[in-house]
Amino acid sequence: MKFNILVVDDELNIRVGLGKSLEMDGYSIFLAEDGNEALKVMLKVEIDLVISDLRMPGLSGEELLKKISNSYPTVPVIILTGHGTVENAVNAMRDGAYDFMTKPVNLDRLTLLVKRALSSRELVLQHRALKEEVEKLEKKRNYSNIIGKSAQMQKIFELLVQVAPSKASVLITGESGVGKELVADALHQLSTRGDQPFVKVHCAALSESLLESELFGHEKGSFTGAVGLKKGRFELADRGTIFLDEIGEINQSVQIKILRVLQEKAFERVGGEKTVQTDVRIVAATNRDLKKEIEDGNFREDLFYRLNVVNIHIPPLRERKEDIQLLAASFLNEFAEENNKSIEGIDPKAAMALYNYSWPGNVRELRNCLESAVVLCKKHIISIDDLPPALTEEPEGNYIKITMGISLAEAEKIIIRNTLNQEKGNKSKTADILGIGRKTLHRKIHDYGLEDEFLR
Ligand SMILES: Nc1ncnc2c1ncn2[C@@H]1O[C@H](COP(=O)(O)OP(=O)(O)OP(=O)(O)O)[C@@H](O)[C@H]1O
Ligand SMILES: [Mg+2]
Structure with a gap:
């Protein structure tokens, strides 16, 4: 990366001298003789670092610093100060300067300082590149907001495009928070039914009897409280898609009714005789192991095979760690925008912690983690202190x-x-x-002077 550095000083010699020295370090140098001129340069060129004198005619260093902090919050500013004005430099630090140096400038120290200041700038630029990658991915797949570049997710994208247009039932499996609902959404959007209703039923949230009338509707007076005829979700989803979330939770009698819809495309409302025809595509999801539920006698095998015509299994996040960085960048942008914060990156330690954590709550947990990090973050880069303690604690064990x-x-x-x-x-x-013999151990205890502790 070639960085652009802007040197601002009213003294020509200093400006040019510093510029030459930094140029030899491989940077592109821009010069300005006061604050106003500096701002003009910054409008034209993307500057990565500013080195500025404090006392200058026109717009002073202090004022320039304030403007930069407002308009370019991620651009570090190094302040130069003459002898006797260290107090001003300290004030400047409070106003957001990255660091200060007293004149005459020690060029070796300047080189180091510039390097250090630019390393955080580099993170900003890295994050921007990720952001662009996310946007490109989103454009390429205009149908969904599923993010992922791991081989496993690429396979899922392929499968989605292949399966969506058919009417085949799809069973989406995977741990909690891996994105099952997102995939169900995409299946509907990508299908030929995309402009028809997409009806979601959260099966675990409803009691047995409620679920039945929710799914199939009820006739007037079929039970106390059934004041009028109510259409069920299967009827509402006619010509569209119904998404049965947490299908593993439904009881046997509802299982039979759903099986019948799959086989005959027909059902009766609760308390009704009339057969209602419906044309729905069924997408179901579960985080349970349905095969085991079948073995235990909780789930009908015939229904399983009807639902599981195509299986989309979403692996847990810990098995596709390549997706973490991209997902984190995308959530960071989302929440920074929502909270009106200019946060433009994640520092290497924090990024490492995100990568190493096992994410038992999968993408949902990662998303929540970035939301709280953005809210807590006081600077422009997320650091390890902004992450929940669980991510930084050492794993169990001695x-x-x-x-x-x-x-x-x-x-x-x-x-x-x-x-x-x-x-x-x-x-x-x-x-x-x-894995050594007792004799060897004794010798080593002796060699290392541990006898006092252990050989008594
Ligand atoms: N690949 C992804 N790209 C972007 N966001 C994702 C991705 N996977 C999951 N998410 C987000 O993570 C959260 C959880 O996803 P979702 O609700 O689809 O999970 P789920 O598998 O249905 O979980 P549960 O089993 O608990 O219902 C949502 O906010 C979703 O938008
Ligand atoms: Mg879900």
Whole structure:
């Protein structure tokens, strides 16, 4: 990446001198003699870093800093100050300057500072690239907002396009939060029924009797409270798609009725005699293992085969970690916009934590995590402090911290001492765990000066 640096100073010598030195470090340099001129340059060129003097005629460094913080919040500003004005520099830090340097400028220190300041700028640009990738993906698949570049998700996209136009029943399986409902949406949108009703039924949310009248409707007076005729969801979905969410939760009598709709495209309303014809495409979803439910006698095998003409299985997020970065970038943009915040990236530590976490709640949990991170974030980049503690806690188990830079012998000593401690000094158990003989263990205890602790 070639970065553009803007040097602002009213003294020609300083401006040109700093510019030359930074140019030799491989940056593109732009020069301005006061704040106003600097702003003009920034309108024309995308500047990645500003180095500015404080005292200048025209628009001063302080005022320039304020304008940049407002209009270009992710562009770092390094302030230059003469002797005796350090106090002003401290104020500037409070106003959002990245750092300050006193004149005469130490060029080596400047090089370091510039490098450091640009590393966070690099994150911003990386995030922008991801954002563009998300947008491109969305354009390519104008039918849905399902994001994913993993091989598994690519396969699902292919399957979707292939299956959607048919009338085949589809069973979507996968853990909670993997995106089953999104896929059901896409199936409907992509089908020839896209402009017809898409009716969703959350089967687990309704009691048995309510579910039956919800699905199939009821005749007037069929039970107390049934004041008028009510059309059921199967009738409302006529010519469209019905989405039966959490199908694993329905009872046997509703299972039989649904089976009949699949076989005969007909049903009766609750308390009614008349047969109602309907033409619906059935998409069902579950996070249960229906095969096991069949074995346990909770789910009808014949219904399973009718529903499962095509199976779309969405793997958990931990099995397609390549999707995490893209999903996170997309949720970040969504929530930054919703909360009117200019957050333009995720720092490497936080990104690593997102990647390493196992996401038991899958994409839904990732989405919630980014929403809270955006709300908590006080800067322009999400950092590890903005993430929930669960993501940064060490996984369960006993750990030994070994700092980089120590010798193999030192590491061995630490491992032996900790294992002995864990085994309460039992040498044969410790030797077993470490995969060495008892004699070797004794020798090492001696060599590492651990006798006082363990050989009494
Ligand atoms: N691939 C994806 N791209 C973008 N957003 C996604 C993706 N997968 C899931 N989401 C989002 O994650 C959340 C959960 O997805 P959804 O409700 O479809 O999951 P589900 O599998 O139906 O979960 P449950 O079994 O708990 O009902 C939603 O906000 C959804 O928009
Ligand atoms: Mg769902």
